[in-house]
Amino acid sequence: MPPDSSTLSTYFDPFPPDSGDALLVRAVALRPLLQADAVQRDKAGGRPVAQIALLKQQKLNAAAIAPQYGGEGASWVSILRVVRELARSDGSLAHLYGYQHLPLHTVLARGTDEQQQRWFSQAATEQWLWSNSGNAMSKTSAAERVPGGWIVDGFRPFSSGSHVADVIHIAWQDSTGARWSALIPADRAGVVIEDDWDGIGQTQTGSGTVSFHGVRVRDDEVLGDAGSPLSPFESVVSLLQQSVLANVFIGSAVGALDEAREYTVTQSRPWIHSGVERHVDDPWIQRAYGDLAIRTLAAIELADDAAAHLDRACALGRGLDAETRGRVSIDLAAANVYAGENALDVTEKIFELMGARSATRARGYDRFWRNVRTHTLHNPAEYKKRTIGAWLLRHPYAPLGAYR
Known part of the structure; x- marks a missing residue:
């Protein structure tokens, strides 16, 4: 029973x-x-x-x-x-x-x-924790060539994880505008973690500014040549970013449902006009939770399928071609968009289902929505939908590049 x-x-x-x-x-x-x-x-x-x-x-x-x-x-x-x-x-x-x-x-x-x-x-x-302070949208750090390496000055925003990292991937422009990058220890002299992240969500990610004050980078720490074109395999980094965000969205939706369900079962009271003695017996509440669960399960399936395609593409290594990479990008864009929109809905809807007493700072249920809302803004769904639509209408895959 x-x-x-x-x-x-x-x-x-x-x-x-x-x-x-x-x-x-x-x-x-x-x-x-x-x-x-x-x-x-x-x-x-x-x-x-x-x-x-x-x-x-x-x-x-x-x-x-x-x-x-x-x-x-x-x-x-x-x-x-x-x-x-x-x-x-x-x-x-x-x-x-x-x-x-x-x-x-x-x-x-x-x-x-x-x-x-x-x-x-x-x-x-x-067991290093790796981090990144080379935001592709910013050109706020530069470097001077010196014997055996570079001297980097400037800063980069959105440096998630640099505040707790063992190593940091940094980037800069040289005097011609070419983009270079390198991997350096997080405690390298001249690296300053500004601790200025004040986002409404993702509050412990340290996604603020890292400043560089005469940071010495050795030649053997530099990754590749700035003159080499972006390859399909290298560009997979954008697909990984989308995949990570999609799964943060899904995990946030699942976590929100976990905690909302617990509250609904143990603490929510039925509305005075519902005609039921227990909140969990209200057909409205049952149907609404069912709807959120169905869509979250669908998001999980889309994400797992896209990840399996990503595995097959990455197995090709530097032999990955643009066509194969492009097809995977469609799968991941679809998973990312669906996961984000579902998570925004789930993390907002739970309050309506739990009731007025759930909306307190002490309970912290709002953290799920704040986290999802913060991340969805960094990777707009609108442009992913356009990419998918263009592909569906027989346009070529989007060119290799950031956020694609």
Whole structure:
């Protein structure tokens, strides 16, 4: 017989993680620890140092690195499921974990054999957290060529994770306007974390400014040649970004439904005109939760399918062609758009279903909407819909580039 409302909240998980995915199982084990103080940490902002340490303890950071360097060679399906699982409790940590794979991929696409051996091996041993301070939309850092390297000055905004990173991927323009990038230790002299992020959401991501004051970059830390064109494989970094965001959206929607369902079952009171004694027996509430669950399950399927396509494309390595990359970009754009729009709806709708007493700062349910709203603005759905529509109408795939 079905449980009553006092036990329903622990009866089942409507969005169960794949217990056959060993990497995901390690992330699931972190959920109680992250959940315990998620609301308080969201309010406090700052640096999630203890939570990054948990990722390292579970050996999650280097999971995507190939076994030949000491990693596990985890698939993108697994990595992105971990992002989703972390976002059920902590959107900021999910963001940082996912985004660290962007510079890691850049090393894979542009790094020399020696650079890959050196950096990946050390990252696997020390469980580095990678970060990025090379926002492609900004041209606010420059460098002077000196013997054996460069001297970098300026700043870059949206440097997510730099405040807790072990290494930072930085970028600059030279005197001709050509764009260079390099991987350097986060504690390199002259690197200043400004701690000026004040977004309404993703409060522990440190997505503010990093300043460079005469930062010395060695030639063996520079990734590739600024004169080489963007290759399809290198451009996969944009697809990874979209994939991470999609799974942060989905995890946030699932987390919002987790917490809203718990509240609805244990604390919500029926409306005076509903004609039922328990809120959970109101057909309106049942139908509304069913609708949100169906769409969230659909978002999960779209994201997993797109991640599987991403895995097949990345298996081609530097041999990836523009046509194959373009087809994957359509799948990921669709998954990203659907996940974002569904998450915005879910994270707003839950308040209507829980009732007036749920809308307090102390409960912290608003963090899910704030997190999703913050991220969806960085990657507008409008332009992804246009890209998909143009492809459907037999236009070519969008040119390689940022956010495509």
